Amino acid sequence: MGCRLWLLLFVVTAVRLVLAACMPLTPDEAYYWVWSRHIEGGYLDHPFMVALWIRVGTFIAGENPFGVRLLGPISAFLGSCILYKAATNLITPGRYILVGERAVLLLNATLMLGLGAATMTPDTPLLFFISLTLYALSRALTASEVGLSRVWWAITGAMLGLAFDAKYTAALIGIGIGGFVLTDRRRLWRQLGPWGAIPVLMMVMSPVIYWNATHHWASFIKQGERNGDWHPARALQFLGELLGGQVGLATPIIFVIFVYGAYRTLRRENLLAWLIFLPACVFFIHALGDRVQANWPAVIYPVLALAAAGTNWRIRTAVVSGFALTLGVTVQAAFSPVPLTAHQDPILRQTAGWQEFAHSLAVRATEQGASALVVRDYALASELAFSQNVLPVVGDDPRWQLFSLPAHNVAIGLRVEEERRDKNSSDLCRLSKGHIVRCYASALVSSVQGAQLPKRF
Template identity: 45%
Template sequence: MAAFRGNAPWLWALAALTLLRLAAAWWLPPAPDEAYYWVWGRALSLSYYDHPPMVALWTALGSALAGDTALGLRLLGPLGVAAASLLLADAGERLFPGRQAGPWAAALLNATLLFGAGSVLMTPDTPLLVFWCAALWALARLHASQDGRWWLAFGVLAGLALLSKYTAVLLGGGVVLWLLLERQARHWLADWRLWAGGALALLVFSPVILWNARHDWVSFAKQGGRAGATATGSSLRYLGELLGGQAGLVTPIIFLLCAAGTVAACRLWWKRGEGAGAAGLLAAITVPAALLFLWQATGSRVQGNWPAILYPSACLVAAGCLGPRWARWRRPGVALGLGLTLLVLVQAAFAPLPLPRRSDPTLARLGGWAEFAATLDAERAARGAGFIAAEEYGLASELALHLPPTTRVVAIGDRWDLFDLPAPAAGGTGLMVRSERRGGPPLWPGAVEEGGIARSRHGIEAERYRLHRVVTTVAGEGPPLVLLPARR
């Protein structure tokens, strides 16, 4: 690839970073959402209530290769991100030849917490960003070569991105906007390969459509209902949270470079300067999606990971469209980003700073799960209960992943009715664990409270839970009950 001629140090740095991420993936305990996706991988389906199925496929393949371990369910994340970095670097060299834009774009993206530390965790954003970068690479090859066959590759890769997360639709929307606004690209509208690429994207995504059609469109309704949703907080508060959160997750210098690069790309596209076509393509992909998130923040909170899709193209324009005055901030930005990423991973793995839950999100999400599961299993045995139950999907999944295979976990709630998982036999007695942060009465009919238990890391409390004695009922007499898969 064009990006790697004379860039051996960059490749060695990427290899070392990938090894560090694999080590962190092996060491860090899975977060509740990751454990939930592990359950998906053990109950494969065409799609799921929360997201399309790609994260389940990645988790299932990783677990098949490395077992039902933290490394197993995360294995494809660091490897996929390394491949995406190579593709993004090559894309930058083809869009902005002679400017070293590709390696710098990949370096900036890898130095963000969203992409750097986030690649250690297995969430739908991980495969989404990998296929998003791959789709950008196909577009760069198309733009540089004017070979229409790259539309077919882009269609497949965009379809795989859609199979990862619904926000990938913004990639297609940006490309359509570019085709309409860029006069030198409009000739593609008469090329059958463009339309064939669109058909391939739809074909790749079709399992999700089929699953939704069979399940009353519940997933489309859930995710589509978030667009334009309103909440009780003020617009200024949500906008401040969005911008401040992105500056933190992307790291301040890289966030500023991405914003300045996007403005420079729009200006270059407008003035038709050298590289205007490439700048326009990336601006069309970045700006409308950014405006959508800003609009969403005028009415409700935008989760910090949602805008992650902006940064592959934003890093490309930051590396390819900014002049020397801005370029001098690249090295400090990468150094700061990698340093912050290392600090976050060290805190998550070893907790050298005794921070309370409110100041340490790694404690709340990752802290003390193995010890908590062992203590809870001892409580179950002492009380003569046959199983452990939970109504929070992340908690139930964590327990299924950490408890010994002989201790089965029963999950309760409507979402489990969409899984092909067996129901427990009626009349069994179990011990249900429920977070004290969860309001309202227990979902389990007839649950009787019997004390409590805490989860902690190095003596610092992460969460407190109430224990309840429960009895399984006949199917159909209460909320859905399912037996979660056991660890192999």
């Protein structure tokens, strides 16, 4: 990579690290932090990789937002270098240096990675291991020796398995690779390498499969139930949300180039076409009857960056506009210079005022004679457990039964839940610069049993 690209990546990584340290945890991040205190082979919502990354980060940097997110910016930096290397084998020979730089710039300029790398969600390790999968696959397809090709196919299976251990949507990339192997003109399906990758893949996926097998297949069933909801009358709404979410997360000009690059793969790149359009079709079909969360297509963003980088179509304009938009969102997230309300600013809504609110809530509970905070909502319970150490937080959501958390019998506790109706009627509110973000209701309860969430210290 050129010196300017190295410099840009170092600067971007430094900014992400600063943002990771400054911004309070979102409720979902606090929930994954709870996971990290009890590492298991899987969890109800996702596989285990995000919990493992948080555990490593907090071991290095402590039980704080920076520790929780530490591996996010670092993995984005390393993943960018790996994606650059993947382009050297997957894109037209002789232009790989320029195309590799374009792919790295395009991916880093998206809001998905630009701001997402400063947070810790399952998408963070997912994007890293998808980039590794693309690199290993490129080496398997271009290796000059049969034995070496088989080794790289095995590594491809391992990296894809680790991506699956981060998020289930990685399976779509695996199916896309399978479709490519079966349809490639080189008849790859007759070679031993692709088949040899399968047992390696299954071995790396086995912790997640074993956890599900020993927990009534809870996670697989939960994800499978998403396909059971079917509301075709709202198809246009869901498709509009899917399109709007991708325009926002990719940033508008990069989204257009992504679409154009994907279209070009239909004629030139059999592999990239499989890796893009098979997952895209799955998301499209799902959106015909149910909502597709905006971050689900993140799994194909590294592939889209490779496809778009080969177009040389307004790349500079797209990258500059993407970084400008991402910088604006980052500044708003860190300093809130524009006085938006919590309804208008989703980052403010999720992150503002937790420390002060949790402390005041614990003081109120103690004054009323409560020995614990009792919370049904898992995200709120996780945030309160991370934000205060005065009282134990007891969760009575059934999902906690899937954890190895200690049971806790509460004689007198203060139950807390979000007030969803008239927020002005409550004096128990989370504030940001004196403005109400969210309000909550509380009531004393007795004889409650639940799971005690971990404390930070």
